[in-house]
Amino acid sequence: MNTVSTSPYLAGLLQGQPPASPLTWLNELRANAVDRVGALTVPTTRDEDWRFTDISPLTKLSFQPAQGAAQLAPAAIEQWAIPEAAARLVFVDGIYAPGHSFNRAGLTVENLASGVSRHGAAVQAHLGRYADFERNVFTAVNTAFLHDGALILVPRDTALAAPVHLLFIATRKHAASYPRCLIVAESGSAVTVVEDYVALQSEAYFTSAVTELALTGNAEVHHVRVQREGAEAFHFANCAVSLAQASRYHSVSIALGGRISRHNLAALLAAEGAECRLDGLALIGGQQLADSHTLIDHASPRGSSRQLHKCIVDGAARAVFNGNIMVRPGAQRTDSSQSSRNLLLSARARVDTKPQLEIFADDVKCAHGATVGQLDVDEVFYLKSRGLSDTAARNLLTYAFGAEVIERIPVASLRNRLEQTVMERTHAAAPGAEGKP
Amino acid sequence: MSTTLQNLVNQPYKHGFVTEIESDVAPKGLSEDTIRLISGKKNEPEWLLQLRLDAYRHWLTMEEPQWPNVKYPKIDFQAISYYSAPKPKKTLNSMDEVDPELLRTFEKLGVPMNERAKLAGVAVDVIFDSVSVATTYKAKLAEVGIIFCSISEAVRDHPELVRKYLGSVVPVGDNYYAALNSAVFTDGSFCFIPKGVKCPMDLSTYFRINTENSGQFERTLIVAEEGASVSYLEGCTAPKFDTNQLHAAVVELIALDNADIKYSTVQNWYAGDANGLGGIYNFVTKRGLCKGVNSRISWTQVETGSAITWKYPSCVLRGDNSVGEFYSVALTNHHQQADTGTKMIHLGKNTRSTIVSKGISAGHSNNSYRGLVRIAPTAAGARNYSQCDSMLIGEQCGANTFPYIQVNNPSAKVEHEASTSKIGEDQLFYFAQRGIGAEEAVSMIINGFCKDVFQQLPMEFAVEATKLLGLKLEGSVG
Numbered sequence: 001m002n003t004v005s006t007s008p009y010l011a012g013l014l015q016g017q018p019p020a021s022p023l024t025w026l027n028e029l030r031a032n033a034v035d036r037v038g039a040l041t042v043p044t045t046r047d048e049d050w051r052f053t054d055i056s057p058l059t060k061l062s063f064q065p066a067q068g069a070a071q072l073a074p075a076a077i078e079q080w081a082i083p084e085a086a087a088r089l090v091f092v093d094g095i096y097a098p099g100h101s102f103n104r105a106g107l108t109v110e111n112l113a114s115g116v117s118r119h120g121a122a123v124q125a126h127l128g129r130y131a132d133f134e135r136n137v138f139t140a141v142n143t144a145f146l147h148d149g150a151l152i153l154v155p156r157d158t159a160l161a162a163p164v165h166l167l168f169i170a171t172r173k174h175a176a177s178y179p180r181c182l183i184v185a186e187s188g189s190a191v192t193v194v195e196d197y198v199a200l201q202s203e204a205y206f207t208s209a210v211t212e213l214a215l216t217g218n219a220e221v222h223h224v225r226v227q228r229e230g231a232e233a234f235h236f237a238n239c240a241v242s243l244a245q246a247s248r249y250h251s252v253s254i255a256l257g258g259r260i261s262r263h264n265l266a267a268l269l270a271a272e273g274a275e276c277r278l279d280g281l282a283l284i285g286g287q288q289l290a291d292s293h294t295l296i297d298h299a300s301p302r303g304s305s306r307q308l309h310k311c312i313v314d315g316a317a318r319a320v321f322n323g324n325i326m327v328r329p330g331a332q333r334t335d336s337s338q339s340s341r342n343l344l345l346s347a348r349a350r351v352d353t354k355p356q357l358e359i360f361a362d363d364v365k366c367a368h369g370a371t372v373g374q375l376d377v378d379e380v381f382y383l384k385s386r387g388l389s390d391t392a393a394r395n396l397l398t399y400a401f402g403a404e405v406i407e408r409i410p411v412a413s414l415r416n417r418l419e420q421t422v423m424e425r426t427h428a429a430a431p432g433a434e435g436k437p
Numbered sequence: 438m439s440t441t442l443q444n445l446v447n448q449p450y451k452h453g454f455v456t457e458i459e460s461d462v463a464p465k466g467l468s469e470d471t472i473r474l475i476s477g478k479k480n481e482p483e484w485l486l487q488l489r490l491d492a493y494r495h496w497l498t499m500e501e502p503q504w505p506n507v508k509y510p511k512i513d514f515q516a517i518s519y520y521s522a523p524k525p526k527k528t529l530n531s532m533d534e535v536d537p538e539l540l541r542t543f544e545k546l547g548v549p550m551n552e553r554a555k556l557a558g559v560a561v562d563v564i565f566d567s568v569s570v571a572t573t574y575k576a577k578l579a580e581v582g583i584i585f586c587s588i589s590e591a592v593r594d595h596p597e598l599v600r601k602y603l604g605s606v607v608p609v610g611d612n613y614y615a616a617l618n619s620a621v622f623t624d625g626s627f628c629f630i631p632k633g634v635k636c637p638m639d640l641s642t643y644f645r646i647n648t649e650n651s652g653q654f655e656r657t658l659i660v661a662e663e664g665a666s667v668s669y670l671e672g673c674t675a676p677k678f679d680t681n682q683l684h685a686a687v688v689e690l691i692a693l694d695n696a697d698i699k700y701s702t703v704q705n706w707y708a709g710d711a712n713g714l715g716g717i718y719n720f721v722t723k724r725g726l727c728k729g730v731n732s733r734i735s736w737t738q739v740e741t742g743s744a745i746t747w748k749y750p751s752c753v754l755r756g757d758n759s760v761g762e763f764y765s766v767a768l769t770n771h772h773q774q775a776d777t778g779t780k781m782i783h784l785g786k787n788t789r790s791t792i793v794s795k796g797i798s799a800g801h802s803n804n805s806y807r808g809l810v811r812i813a814p815t816a817a818g819a820r821n822y823s824q825c826d827s828m829l830i831g832e833q834c835g836a837n838t839f840p841y842i843q844v845n846n847p848s849a850k851v852e853h854e855a856s857t858s859k860i861g862e863d864q865l866f867y868f869a870q871r872g873i874g875a876e877e878a879v880s881m882i883i884n885g886f887c888k889d890v891f892q893q894l895p896m897e898f899a900v901e902a903t904k905l906l907g908l909k910l911e912g913s914v915g
Contacts, residue, residue: 048504052843329832344847347814355853357838362829362859370853372812372844 007041009059010137013176016065018147023116026146029128033143040137052320052352053291055260058234063176063206065145066093070171072200074100077169080198082413086162089150092169094177094207096148100167108153109164112180115151122153127182130212130240136264138236142178142210149180149209152193154219159190163224163411166195170230173203181211185219185247192222192410199230199257209237215247217271222250222410226418229257231286241267243274243303252409254418255282255290256425266295269303269331276305280321281405283425285314285345293322296338298331307338310405312398312426313349321353325368329360338368343375343401375401398426466515469493472620475520479589479623482596492609492619499613505776506805506837507745509718517683519621519654578636583667584629585640588656591627598629602660606689606726606753614685615722618654622687625655630665630696639895641670657688661696663729668699670898684743686721694729694756699737701894703902706742713772713801716744723750724780727759727788735762736779737893739902744773749807751780754788754816761790764890768906769802769834778808778839783816783849792823793889798834805837812849819849827857828886880906 014037020027042059043050070092077090077100087109090100096111103109108119116123133140150166168179185191195211207229215221229235235258241249255261267276282290296305311319319342327334342351355368375397383393402422409415472493476486501512578585584595591599609619630636661667684706690698700723709716719742725734736750746769752761763779781790790810798804806825827836838855860882868878883906884891891899 332832342844344844344849347847349847350845351842352844353842354840355838355855356840357827357855357857358835359827359829359837359857360835362832362834364829364857364859366855366857368838368853368855370840370842371851372842373850374847 009042010037010040010141012062013141014144017145021116021147023120025124026116030144030146033133033140033146036133036140037137037144040135040140043137049293052318053260053262053289055234057260058206061174061204063174065177066095066172066175069093069095069097072097072100072169072171076200077167080167080196082163082165082194082411084162084411084413085165085194086160088165088167090167090169091148091177091179093172093175094148094168094179105160105162105164107155107158107160108151110151111148112151112182113148119151119153122184123151123182126184126212126214128212130214130242130268131210131238132240136238138208138262139210139238142180142208142238145178146180147178150182152181152183152191154183154185154189154191156186157188158186160192163192163194166193168195168197168207168209170197170199170205170207170233171201172205173201174205176206176208179207179209181209183211183213183221183223185213185215185221187217187219187244190220192224194224194226194411194414196226197229197235197257199228199233202230202232204232204234204259205230206234207236209235211237211239213239213241213249215241215243215249217245218247219244220248223252224409224411224414225251225253225263226414227253227255227257227261227263229261231257231259233258233261235261237262238264239266241265241276243267243269243271243276245271246273248275250277251279252405253278253280253292254406255280255284255292256421258288258290260289260291262291262293264293266297267305268297268299269305270299272300273302274300275303278305278307278309279405279408280309281402282311282313282319283402283422284312284317284319285425286317287315288317289320290317291320293324295324295326296336298325298327298334298336301331302333303331304335305337308405309340310401311342311351311353312345312402313343313351314345316346316348318350318352321351322356323354323368324356324358325366327359327361327364327366331361332363334361334364334366336364336366340368340370341401342370342372343398344372345374345398395426399423402426465518467517467519467621471519475621475623478520479592481592484600485592488604488609489620492616493621495610496613496616496620499610499616501613505747506803506807506839507747507774507776509745509774512683512718514617520623581634581637582631583634583636584627586627588622588625588627588658591658595627595629598660599627599658602658602689602691603656604689606691606724607687607722612722614720615687618656618685618687618722622654622656625657625686626659627657628659628667628669630661630667632662633664634662635665636667639668639670641672653682653684653686655686657686659689659698659700660691661693661698663694664696665693666697668895669701670895671700671702672705672898672901683718684720688721688723688750690725690734692725692727692729692732692734692759695731696729697733698725699735700725700750701898702736702738702740703898703905704738704740704742704746705905708742708773709744709771711771711800713744716773717742719743719746719748721748723748724753725751725761726753727756727761727785729759730756730785731758732756733760733762735764735893737764737890738766738777739890739894739898739905740765740767740775740777741905743775746773746775746777748777749780751782752790753782753784754790755784756788757785758787759785760788762893763790763792763794764893765794766797766887766890766902766906767795767804767806768797769799769804771800771802773800773802775803776805776807778806780809781811781821783810783812783819783821785816787818787820788816789820790822792821792825794823794825795887795890796825796827796836797830797883797886798827798836799830801833803835803837805839806855807839807841809841810843810851810853812844812846812851814845816846817848819846821849821851823853825853825855826886827855828883829857829859
């Protein structure tokens with residue numbers, strides 16, 4: 001692990017790696033990732049994949065993994081608790097906090113560092129198989145630091161109705177954390193996972209997360225991702241999903257926080273009849289930048305996918321969406337639709353959206369659409385004609401725009417909480433906001 | 438069904454003959470000397486030579502673009518001849534003086550200049566390889582003050598106009614192929630519509646690449662002054678050669694206040710044979726500038742030829758209330774590749790743009806729509822509507838859509854829609870029920886699919902385009 005990166009910044013990031021694991025394959029995986037980081041560079045806006053997301057503010061700061069867990073009072077994390085959760089894993093600055101975690105789910109929900117030795121074969125079969133770090137530098141850095149995170153193994157024909165809550169809390173300035181999650185749903189199983197990123201401080205820090213999900217035949221996974229990082233946070237997340245025959249994956253991804261956030265979500269419909277539904281909402285303002293890149297890869301026949309991505313952009317914030325739908329040769333009878341809806345609330349807000357279709361099979365149904373604009377004047381007028389003030393009408397419509405995505409979260413308490421957040425945000429943004437006609 | 442369709446879309450190229458005319462060809466290779474030679478042969482003024490040299494020096498510093506969704510072996514720019522002119526080159530006063538062999542070529546192409554001039558009232562500026570050999574109806578146009586001639590003549594006779602506008606929309610260093618074109622362009626058309634003049638007839642050029650191994654680098658410049666309007670038609674064909682030929686043209690349109698330019702293209706360059714051997718590399722930069730208020734630029738293209746098409750006719754909507762339009766049909770078959778679309782850059786207030794793109798892919802071809810809609814912070818009230826539909830015929834082809842939407846003004850409204858479909862068994866069955874054979878049915882379905890674009894074409898072109906798609910899809914029914 002002595003490779004020196006071509007990029008001094010990346011070499012700096014690689015400092016402070018976890019100690020070698022007793023597992024040879026894991027050490028090899030890390031070493032490969034370290035090598036790969038050595039060959040890669042920090043992406044710039046000259047890279048097509050990063051064209052609209054300038055991450056140069058990140059490279060002006062340096063980040064180190066936190067040493068030793070910060071002690072938090074149980075009350076400190078109460079605000080994020082999900083009462084209906086069957087299990088919870090809490091990580092503070094990337095370090096597992098067993099005192100705040102519990103597992104009443106009756107199946108494997110534990111931290112990866114201890115789970116990897118107990119479930120070696122099962123983990124080895126999946127870990128690092130889906131999140132490719134060949135070209136993605138942040139996945140490579142995460143893999144180089146691969147040590148801890150969440151491990152969820154849902155056995156065959158087991159359906160867990162209550163959600164599993166994975167809570168990642170940032171408390172330290174300039175800390176780097178590299179959480180790694182692996183969720184394996186065996187055939188016929190069902191699970192709901194909430195991946196939740198929160199902060200107790202507002203200084204700059206760096207999160208580079210990787211989540212891998214493997215769905216075996218007929219499995220069903222609901223994956224809720226809430227990114228409510230601190231105002232100065234840099235959040236880079238890569239999520240790779242592999243869907244086997246007739247499996248169903250539903251993701252709701254909400255981006256509220258962070259100075260610069262990037263979420264890559266790649267779903268591979270590897271076998272026949274898989275279904276995938278991706279819903280996303282970015283609600284940002286100020287100087288925030290939220291970037292979402294998704295890939296729905298139809299590699300087998302009779303797959304279906306539905307995607308709705310919405311952005312509400314205020315202040316001088318910037319939202320980026322790149323949604324790629326790939327239909328590979330032979331993936332006949334694919335049924336796919338994608339929609340990107342964007343609402344600009346201020347004169348300096350900006351949206352760059354690129355819904356993208358790549359189709360190499362002829363018997364398919366694919367459609368996508370994108371809209372960018374402000375609230376419909378007719379709708380505002382209608383509400384005003386019912387006696388609402390201009391501000392109230394706009395708030396209500398903005399809220400409704402965002403609520404369409406929030407409503408799809410299958411966890412009631414979280415849904416209510418986030419609806420409240422959207423309500424507060426849209427009300428805070430509205431009165432006298434710049435650029436309003 | 439797929440075999441039937443496969444047969445339907447396989448039909449030989451009908452314009453693949455070489456005209457035996459002695460050509461004056463410059464030696465292969467590109468250097469400052471080549472550029473001086475071209476400039477010298479054309480007796481160009483010093484400023485133009487300087488522009489060419491600046492472009493060439495800039496080109497040397499640039500890299501060939503890698504981002505398009507097309508694959509081809511690296512082009513050897515030193516193996517191309519940059520100048521080719523038919524030899525018997527005396528001043529031509531009437532059509533009768535044109536080489537009969539040349540006229541026969543156009544006859545075969547179905548451009549009977551004499552007849553067309555009389556019957557259709559179309560003024561044809563014919564480009565044969567790089568030199569414009571005859572221009573009809575010039576006098577008639579001159580009466581209303583319209584200048585329509587080859588760009589070489591324009592440089593000679595109207596240097597002040599050419600100097601003012603050349604490179605003002607596509608700067609010499611704009612992109613790799615535009616820079617190359619600026620350095621070595623040999624001929625093309627120049628059209629100037631003075632203030633308040635509505636051009637009384639459709640203007641037309643017919644491009645044809647003849648000599649093997651010669652790139653065609655034509656340059657078109659159209660200027661419509663305040664309140665002027667013009668409809669311009671461009672058609673292209675090329676003979677069959679096994680090697681690949683490079684075509685890197687630049688077209689610049691400038692519309693001042695209340696001016697209106699309509700530019701229509703039917704492109705049927707040689708597409709290579711069924712195995713993807715040969716064919717034209719069509720790397721073109723086309724851009725229109727709506728400089729004045731209420732101006733309008735409309736692009737209509739029917740792209741059926743070329744081994745590789747790489748072009749994005751664009752509109753820069755600078756004037757307030759200006760309008761940009763793009764209507765496109767792109768058909769690819771065998772191993773053809775097309776990466777085409779448009780750019781709509783909204784700068785002025787209340788600017789509007791419409792994009793309608795229809796892609797049809799068959800065989801092993803790959804057809805991509807790539808479009809940009811950019812709303813600048815200054816473009817209050819801007820409006821865009823885009824629609825991109827693809828049709829796939831067969832399992833080996835690809836259809837891609839890459840729309841880039843960048844919005845920086847909250848009062849703008851941008852909408853994009855795309856869909857993919859195929860010719861269904863049930864549709865063919867329905868036609869068969871009504872006594873219509875598969876071949877005709879496919880042709881009708883395709884024509885229906887492309888209707889939104891065809892109805893934008895001037896009449897003669899609409900007929901030609903419909904026929905062309907019919908021809909491309911003609912063949913035996915299994």
